[in-house]
Amino acid sequence: MITLKTATHIALAMCFSACATQYQISPPDNYLATKARLDNLAAPILKEWQNKCGETIGELKPVSPKCDHEITLNDDNIINAYASGEEIIITKGMMLSVDDLTLSLIIAHELAHNVLEHINLDHTETRELDADRWAMYMLKFIGLDYETAGLQTASFRIPQNNEYPEESDVKTDVKKQVSKEELVLRETRRANHFIAVIKDIKAEK
Numbered sequence: 001m002i003t004l005k006t007a008t009h010i011a012l013a014m015c016f017s018a019c020a021t022q023y024q025i026s027p028p029d030n031y032l033a034t035k036a037r038l039d040n041l042a043a044p045i046l047k048e049w050q051n052k053c054g055e056t057i058g059e060l061k062p063v064s065p066k067c068d069h070e071i072t073l074n075d076d077n078i079i080n081a082y083a084s085g086e087e088i089i090i091t092k093g094m095m096l097s098v099d100d101l102t103l104s105l106i107i108a109h110e111l112a113h114n115v116l117e118h119i120n121l122d123h124t125e126t127r128e129l130d131a132d133r134w135a136m137y138m139l140k141f142i143g144l145d146y147e148t149a150g151l152q153t154a155s156f157r158i159p160q161n162n163e164y165p166e167e168s169d170v171k172t173d174v175k176k177q178v179s180k181e182e183l184v185l186r187e188t189r190r191a192n193h194f195i196a197v198i199k200d201i202k203a204e205k
């Protein structure tokens with residue numbers, strides 16, 4: 001007796017030679033390819049923190065005792081990145097919007113929010129600047145071009161039309177509490193902060 005499963009196997013085996021045109025190979029899964037890219041970019045950053053866990057980075061003392069952090073790809077087309085305390089979550093929309101170097105800085109920035117335990121606290125400007133500073137040092141430690149990453153990010157963070165940059169992980173309710181003029185000033189200060197951090201890192205050599 002041939003079970004349905006066996007019959008299917010026989011039919012498929014026959015088809016490999018006889019009816020190839022009826023069976024099409026699916027295109028590569030875009031999600032898996034994007035996840036592989038994300039994993040490759042995150043691996044050296046997560047490993048560096050495992051090695052340095054507990055150390056003060058760029059004069060910022062870690063608060064969380066956690067050394068291992070997960071990286072997750074959110075299959076959403078909106079441009080966003082955020083941290084949960086244990087995880088770093090990057091959307092597919094973000095992955096498709098920025099280059100590898102910028103993504104590395106974003107991953108390190110979100111890791112900083114976990115390490116410095118910013119989760120569940122207000123998204124203050126100081127916490128954002130601290131996360132940027134921590135991230136820039138981490139890029140330097142793993143041998144990435146932190147200067148280009150910082151300057152690139154600084155240049156696209158300056159608001160072009162009074163809008164808060166879309167890639168910001170600052171919660172929407174916080175954005176609504178301040179005026180557009182204040183948001184522009186904040187982003188300009190943040191861009192200048194990147195330049196200041198680059199100087200600090202270079203001065204340490």
Ligand SMILES: [Zn+2]
Binds near residue numbers: 128131
């Ligand atoms: Zn942030």
